[in-house]
Amino acid sequence: MKQEWRKQEKAIYLPKNKPERVQIPAFNFYVIDGAGNPNSEAFAEVVGQLYALSYAIRMSPKKNRAPQGYQDYTVYPLEGIWDLNEKGRANHDGSFDKDDLVYRLMIRQPDFVTKDYALEVIEWLKKEKPNPLLEQVKFESIEDGDCIQMLHLGPYDDEPASFEQMEAFAEGQGLKRASKIHREIYLSDARKVEPAKLKTVLRFWLEA
Template sequence: MKHEWRKKEKEIYLPKNKPETVEIPEYKFLTIEGEGNPNSDFFPEYISVLYSLSYGIKMSPKKGIEPEGYFDYTVYPLEGIWDINEEAKKTYDGTIDKNDLVFKLMIRQPDFVDAKFVKQIMDQTKKKKPHVLLEKVKFEKITDGKCVQMMHVGSYDNEPESFKLMEIFADKENLLRTSKTHREIYLSDFRKVAPEKLKTVLRFKVESK
């Protein structure tokens, strides 16, 4: 039976549009790091490379490669962890120049995926769809633990409004945000969906005060 994250993992990927706490276990990801304005021409290339590998993994049985434990599934959504560079942090006044952004983009992988299998798909992809950014892709296990999250509906530029609600909620729950970095999970394709209708899961790590 096909594993569909929208149906089987709603608590992780489809929160309500109000803050809530959630416990995020260890997951496996393909990741790639970079910096700069996400509105620039280069940014879609990072996304393209991750999806190229992720679909290579999903479609591997059709290429005669099937790892132990393989099951059919829907490819997970793109995620991103965002920060600003060290130079910008020295003069940070609450406003952000998008050119100073530092990002780590990622796509979660099913449990049957391991480092050996990723290398196999990576080598195959380099031959069929070579790209300089493939060298920057890593296979990682990441555990976020306790977090506050909510669904943000609207433009990415309006996210501070939702983060404010999340921080108020965390304070009421006696929780402390552990870092100014945050995670975004993109449920909408910004190339096809109007800004006011974009759906993005916002999440940051917390600990008890």
């Protein structure tokens, strides 16, 4: 049976557009760290490289390179953990320049992808489709743990309103947001979907 995250992992990737508390276990990701405006060409190149790696694994059976335990699946969505640099954090009025953003972009990989195999795929791409960004790619296990999440509908610039709802929900349960660092999961392709129809999972961590 094909592994499809939209059908089999709805609790993680397709929440309702209202806050909820969730426990997110550890998953394996290809990760590239970066900084700067997400509307830049440099950001787009990072996204492209993560997808190149992910589809290299997805299509590996066609090149007789499939890992042990390979199962047909749908490539997972792009995700990002977002923070601000020191300059951005100094703006206490809540505003910030997008050039001050710091990010960890990532795409989750299926459980059958081991670290050794993931690193092999990086080496294949270095030979077949060389790109300096491949030197920056990491393969990591990341556990979000105890979080609040919700589905945000609409433009990315309107996300603060959703985060306010999430923070109010947490406070109503006697919980507190650990920091302004947060995760976004992109269910829509911003190149093809108009801003008003974008769907993004927003998630932040809770204090222990």
